[in-house]
Amino acid sequence: MIKYRKARMEDCVDLFNWRKDKVTRVNSRRTWILPLEDLIELVENPNKDLFILLNQDRKFGVVQFDKVTGENYVEIGIIIAPNERRKGYSSKAINLLSSYYLNEHDLDYIFAEIKKKNHYSIKSFIKAGYTFYKNSQDYVEYRFK
Numbered sequence: 001m002i003k004y005r006k007a008r009m010e011d012c013v014d015l016f017n018w019r020k021d022k023v024t025r026v027n028s029r030r031t032w033i034l035p036l037e038d039l040i041e042l043v044e045n046p047n048k049d050l051f052i053l054l055n056q057d058r059k060f061g062v063v064q065f066d067k068v069t070g071e072n073y074v075e076i077g078i079i080i081a082p083n084e085r086r087k088g089y090s091s092k093a094i095n096l097l098s099s100y101y102l103n104e105h106d107l108d109y110i111f112a113e114i115k116k117k118n119h120y121s122i123k124s125f126i127k128a129g130y131t132f133y134k135n136s137q138d139y140v141e142y143r144f145k
Contacts, residue, residue, distance in 0.1 A: 002092050007050035007062060012039045014059055018079045027118040028077075029139075047129075049101070053080075053093050062085040063097045065110070072108045074101070076120075076144075090121070094128035097143045109142045 007015070013036070018024060020033045022101040034042075044049055047069070061080040068074060077099060080090050098110050112130060116122050116138060126132075130142035 001055070002089065002096055003054040004051040004063070004093070004097060005054065007043050007052050009040065011050075011052050011059070011062075012036060012043060013064060014023075014081075015039045015043075015079075018062065018081050021082045023082065023085075024079055027115060028083075029113065030113070044052060049098055053089065055084075055089065060089060061091060061093065065097075065101055066131060072106075074105070074107060074110055076101075076110050076112050078124075088090075090124040091127035094124060094130070098128065098130075102144065108145070112142045112144075113139045114142065116140055 014061070014099065016036050016039050025031045025033070027111065042048055047067045049065040049067075051063045052059055059081070061078060061084065064077045066075040066077070078090055078093070078094060081097065092127070101107070102110055111133065112125050116135075122142070127141045128144070130144045133141040133143045135141075
């Protein structure tokens, strides 16, 4: 059973290791390695909410919500630890946290902007209940209402 909790300072090393993974960076919009100091600031940033994903109290990933100033929607991102991929966690975690966050914050919608080449992520968001919204040159946008 998937559980979650707010990210804390002691999670930053795990976040750093998951984020610096080559597959993660290739599939991310932000392909550079974030310094550990930036991840500490990210955890403390009031415009972002990070949730650590847990399976039997073992950390296996993070879901991040980025607030859009002055708007009633947020952007979602997810990273699954490299050794925990392809176990079916991502779509369940996306659905669980999206449902919680949408209702808790009374949002109009949550959106995910995904690289077109990231087929696993697209599949996970669709399975989690997201629907296609639009195409751009390199990305597709899916929304959860």
